[in-house]
Amino acid sequence: SQQGEEDPQALSIQEGENATMNCSYKTSINNLQWYRQNSGRGLVHLILIRSNEREKHSGRLRVTLDTSKKSSSLLITASRAADTASYFCATDEKGGGSNYKLTFGKGTLLTVNP
Amino acid sequence: DARVTQTPRHKVTEMGQEVTMRCQPILGHNTVFWYRQTMMQGLELLAYFRNRAPLDDSGMPKDRFSAEMPDATLATLKIQPSEPRDSAVYFCASGLHSGGIYGYTFGSGTRLTVV
Incomplete structure (x- = not known):
């Protein structure tokens, strides 16, 4: 079952603009991760934010986490055509016992137009 | 760069x-x-x-799917018998779960078509 839900499902912007994607989840988490998937390819890990962190940066990526609202956002600044892909949030959530499992949302399809 | 290797990349099989x-x-x-x-x-x-050690396989149809890890270098996913509704891309991912600070690396997937 999906834990995270991304919003919007699809986003189309012009090169150079910023893209913001949101993710909401339901249960307690250890961390939240964002992945990118180019069409027909595997997923690539972008960034991880732990449950005790509020904001994290990596290059043109900025991730925020609000555990009180169970939500996260991914901001890609100065987008490029090469950023066109599907973006997924994944939550490292507690499974049975003390084990954590990684579950994914359905993703946001980002299209960056040249 | 280290990779997760999945085989085969594509598989077409009969129901x-x-x-x-x-x-x-x-x-x-x-x-x-x-x-x-x-x-x-x-x-x-x-x-x-x-x-x-298998931790959770509750997402699998138990009557036809099985997952094993016979050693640290190999994980297998078996479907028997396969059905058309099993057609999908199957991904394997590996990572080091240590304090929840690392992400995971995905393989390129196996695209399965059951006809």
Whole structure:
């Protein structure tokens, strides 16, 4: 079952603009991760934010986490055509016992137009 | 760069046949996941292992799917008998779950078509 839900499902912007994607989840988490998937390819890990962190940066990526609202956002600044892909949030959530499992949302399809 | 290797990349099989998908995780990683991706359901977690022990396979249809990790360098996902509704891309991912500070590395997937 999906834990995270991304919003919007699809986003189309012009090169150079910023893209913001949101993710909401339901249960307690250890961390939240964002992945990118180019069409027909595997997923690539972008960034991880732990449950005790509020904001994290990596290059043109900025991730925020609000555990009180169970939500996260991914901001890609100065987008490029090469950023066109599907973006997924994944939550490292507690499974049975003390084990954590990684579950994914359905993703946001980002299209960056040249 | 270290990679997660999945074989085969593509598989077309007839309904009722057995299908085995293989995954070679990155050396040193202690966690392996199997996911199935379809347009309708997105990425579904089928099973996962930590230190080769199965932790959760509740996402798998137990009557036809089985997942094993015979050693630290090989994880397998088997479907017997296969059905057309099993057509999907199957991904393996591995990572080091240590304090929850690392992400996971995905393989390129096995695209399964059951006719």
